[in-house]
Amino acid sequence: MFNSMEDRVYHMFMYHETIHGLWTALTQMYAHARNESRIFELYREISHASQTTLGLSVADFFGYLQTRWEELAQYEPLSDFPSDGAVESKRLDRRHTYQFLMVLKSDFETLRTQILNTSPLPSLYEAFAICGWAFAASSGTHLYCQHCRKPGHLIDRCFILHPELKQQFSRSRGGGRSGGRGRGTPRIGAIAESHLGLAPAFPSSGPTAAIVAETPTALHGPDFEEDFWQGITLYLLVPLPILKPSPPTPIDSLPPIDSPDPCPRAHAPLPASSLELGMSSPLVSDIPPPRYPTRFKQRLGSKSGTKESHSSMLFYLCVLAYRMVIPKIPLPEFERERERMVLSVVQTPEETSSSFISSVFASRYVQDPLPRYRLPENSIPKEAAYQIIHDELQLDGNPRLNLASFVTTWMEPECDKLMMESMNKNYVDMDEYPITTELQNRCVNMIANLFNAPIAETKQAIGVGTVGSSEAIMLAGLAFKKKWQNKRKAEGKPFDKPNIVTGANVQVCWEKFARYFDVELKEVKLSEGYYVMDPKKAVEMVDENTICVAAILGSTLTGEFEDVKLLNDLLAENNKKTGWETPIHVDAASGGFVAPFLYPELEWDFRLPLVKSINVSGHKYGLVYAGVGWVVWRSKEDLPEELIFHINYLGADQPTFTLNFSKGSSQIVAQYYQFLRMGMEGYKKVITNCMASAKLLRKGLENTGRFNIISKEKGIPLVAFAVKDKNRKLPFELAKALRHQGWIVPAYTMPANVEHMTVLRVVVREDLGRQLIEKLVSHIRSAVSELTDQAQSIGPRIAFTVELKSSEDQKSEHKGYLHIPATSIHWKQGESEITIKEVQVMGGKTKGVC
Known part of the structure; x- marks a missing residue:
């Protein structure tokens, strides 16, 4: 008990040594047999409550009142009243019924009048059930429970709220009747009792009990509805009370049910005008016709009938009439099961x-x-x-096992919550959401300082948030192009043929930039054993039209860092000789959040004077879900003013430089959360763990003896490896085999000049732990062994030349493993010659596959 107390309560009772003494003290202080203040508050809440003011549905409003009535019952038990408990209980139920009907919406005025004119007055639960059915019928929707939030039933029939109903339903559903539907037929008997508000069960004696004992569901469900129309309307010669406000005929005036034949019409055939044609009977009007064939053959009578049993029977019939007068009542979920099964297959x-x-x-x-x-x-x-x-x-791959992507696949629940709270905020509405704009500015400053930008403490860094590094590269490229064009115009030189120098290992977004914005892309070819851009070759390709040289910090293919410092030195020397001012852009999409924490001594950023802009992906090792990226410039002079737009139609002057406009603020908020949450220490721990996992994977692959590791140890947490087997088809087959295990490991050919190499790549993210890596290595080992064994079982292949002679006597030669349509093919190997006929077509050689 002490553990469940607040501190202030604990210090008041901490010296009690026995549970009895503790409980007695607590009772004396906090328990009040008569809490008059709370009783007054409950009465005031009930008197002021209305469905309209609270804006609740019928079920929710009924629950609102019911909880307060139940609490009042705890403070005012029936034992406090000197009158008979049963009488007082009926008075209390009637008072609750009046209070419930009094504060319903005006839409229920007609139904309220009908209920109040009914004699006897329905109980509280019956009145609620009637209103619930009317609401369902008028809305034309399925029944829906406000408690469990599931369709098919209302709150008063919820198995979760009323577990005893589930047992009753199971018994009535499994029992069945002789000649009935059988075990698989859904029943609604036990549920209907609760739904109609019949809190007391059927009588334990008398003719009604006999009927219930013989057929448990006789008074419920669609079967009884049918027999009610085809049988009991012929017995009852008075109007049903719910349809006419006039008092019902006294029970004494009715013919006794146990008479030999109280109504001769009972054995006469039913007129087509009343039932077969769906027309109203003379006794009850505006009631829907039967839905099901007649199955109920019991006679609603007994040889020994009493007035009490007659009244009980009429009571249940009247309650059923409440249900029948509401048109278009949706069937319960379990009643529609068979109908759904038929419709779903037809x-x-x-x-x-x-x-x-x-x-x-x-x-x-x-x-x-x-x-x-x-x-x-x-x-x-x-x-x-x-x-x-x-x-x-479900057919998508598992993001956690997607080892092809750098994108973050896990974040802390607190960050997930923040993202959900900010998804509906438009990032560009700076005047409406100034704090979101402030968070973006803070992120830009943090990144600029992380990359050693030369900015004062009191100045705002120049940068912008984007949807990813692709947009960031587009913006940086536009800035370089515009600045180069302005310089060429001022010098009176041509400015129509800009170019950019990159390595052949760049990401495709650089090719998009070149094509979209009419810039020539000069690619430095890779070489064997050196799979990144060579700075010397890059500088040799620079000319007066080069707007910038793009260096990559973390190659997409192998994870290596390009030597930005060497590039800066060589380019500075070249600029000095030629008089050009060729700058450098660093594509740090993958390595921007790795190098500062693992290799702080590495000079690649704004410490180098020719580096004018840097882009980085927040959704990679920035540890944020896709998509957020950043681009920062060294100074304001490196971002031409004519690229910045100023708008004011959102309420204030807003400078904007993006290729996107409306987007949610969640990724910006998430990035700020990670910066605030992780700090330098946190990022260093995460990246260090990723590198340790990469080394573990690297070692595991090397121990198999089947792979050559292509990636370098110094770089981003990535392992690129090639199969030692010269079968170039094997890497793709291995990637396919791993996909069957759930792993997504890409296999790809290298760029120009080293395209003979086929490489597999695993990106190590924060969520790829030691256990997953050990399982991955095990799957790779078994898969490559199986594929190698299959290849060896096929047998050796022989290179050959095929000479084709067609009907037109045309000749052609095909080398390799081909299947060519022909009437006669000659296979020559040395001095031997073999003729093959009826060769089946299977297609030609594809790129990278033998």
């Missing part, structure tokens, strides 16, 4: 085509397939929409 040929989508589990809500490439005509429940999309997404 489809037209068009519905099974690729133009439609369907879902197995969503068929609980939606029977018809939905169009794939156009908007559906009607809306569907939210549960169905979620399930359909969820089912399709």
Whole structure:
């Protein structure tokens, strides 16, 4: 008990040595048999409550009142009243019924009048059930429980809130009747009792009990509804009380049920005008016709009937009439099960085509397939929409096992929560969301200082947040091009043929920039054993039209760092000789959040004078979900003013320099969270752990004896490796085999000049721990062994030349392993010659595959 107390309470009672003494002291201080203040507050809440002011549904509003009535019952038990407890209980139920009906919305005025004119007055739960049915019928929606948030039933029939109903339902569903539907037929007997508010069960004696004992579901469900119309309306010669406010005929005036034949019409055939044609009976008007064939053959009578049993029977019939007068009541979930099963399997040929989508589990809500490439005509429940999309997404790969991507796949729950809270904030609305803008500016300053930008403490760094490094590179490239063009115009020189020098190992976004913005891309070819840009060769390719040289800190192919310092020195010397001012941009998408923490002594950033701009991806080793990137400039002079737009239609002057506009603020907030949460120490720990995992993977692959490690130890946490086997098809087969195990490991050919190499790559992220790495190495080892054994079992291949003679006597030669259509093929090997006929076509050689 002490552990569950607040500190202030604990210090008051900490000296009690026995639980009895502690409990007595607590009771004396906190327990009040008569809490008049709370009783007054409850009465005031009830008197002022209304469905309109609270804005609640019928079920939620009923629950609001019910909780306060129950609390009042604790403070005012029936034992406090001198009158008979049963009488007082009825008075209390009537008072609650009045209070509930009094404060309903005006939409229930007609129904309220009908209930109040009913004799006897329905109980509280009966009144609630009637209102619930009316609401469901008027809205045209499925029944929906406000407690468990599931469709198919209301709160008063919820198995979770009323577990005893589930047992009753199971018994009634499994029992069945002789000649009935059988075990698999859904029943609603036990549920209907609760739904109709019949708190007292059926009588334990008398004719009604006999009927219930013989057929447990006789007074409930669709079977009884049918027999009610086809039988009991012929016995009751008075109008049902819910439809006419006039007092019902006294029970004494009714013909006794145990008479030989109280109504001769009972054995006469029913007129087509009343039932078969769906028309109203003379006794009850505006009631829907029967839904099911007649199955209930019991006679609602007994040889020994009493007035009490007659009253009980009429009471249940009147309650059932409440249900029947509400048109279009949705069937409960379990009643519609068989109908759904039929509808889910009956489809037209068009519905099974690729133009439609369907879902197995969503068929609980939606029977018809939905169009794939156009908007559906009607809306569907939210549960169905979620399930359909969820089912399709199951075919995606597991992000945690996607070792091809640098993108972060895990963040802390607190950051996830912040992201959800800021998703609805438009990042560009700086005037409406000034704090979000401030967080972005803080991030830009933190990154600029991390990259050693020469800015004063009181000045704002020049930079902007983007959706990723691709946009950041576009913006940096535009700045270089515009600045070069301005310089060439001022000198009176041509400015129509800009170029940019990169290595052949650059990411595709550089090719996009060159193509989109009319810039020539000069690529430095790679060489055997040196898979990054050679600074000497890069400087040799620079001319007066070069807007910048792009260096990569963390190659996408091998993870290596290019020597930015050597490039800076060579380029500075070249600029001095030629008079040019060729700058450097560093693409630090992958290595920007690695080098500062693992290799702080490495000079690659703004410490080098020719480095004018740097981009970095926040969604890689910045540890944020995709997509956020950053680009920072050395100074304000490196970002031409004409590229910055100033807008004021959002409420204030806003400078903007992006290729995107509206987007959520969640990624900016997440990046600031990581900077604040991790700090220098946290990032260093994470990156150090990633490098340790990469070394473990590297060692595991080397121990297999089947791979050559291509990546260097100094770089980003990445392991690139090649298969020693000369079969160039093996790496792709290995990647495919690993995919069957759930791993996504890319296999790719290297760029120009080393395209004969095929490499596999594993990116080590924070969520790739030791256990996963050991499992990965085990799967790689077994997969490559199996693939090698399969290749050896095929046998050696022989190079040959095929001479083809067609019917037109045309000749052609094909070298390699080909299958060519021909009427006669001559296979020559040395001095021997073999003729082969009827060769099957299988296609030609594909790139990188023998």
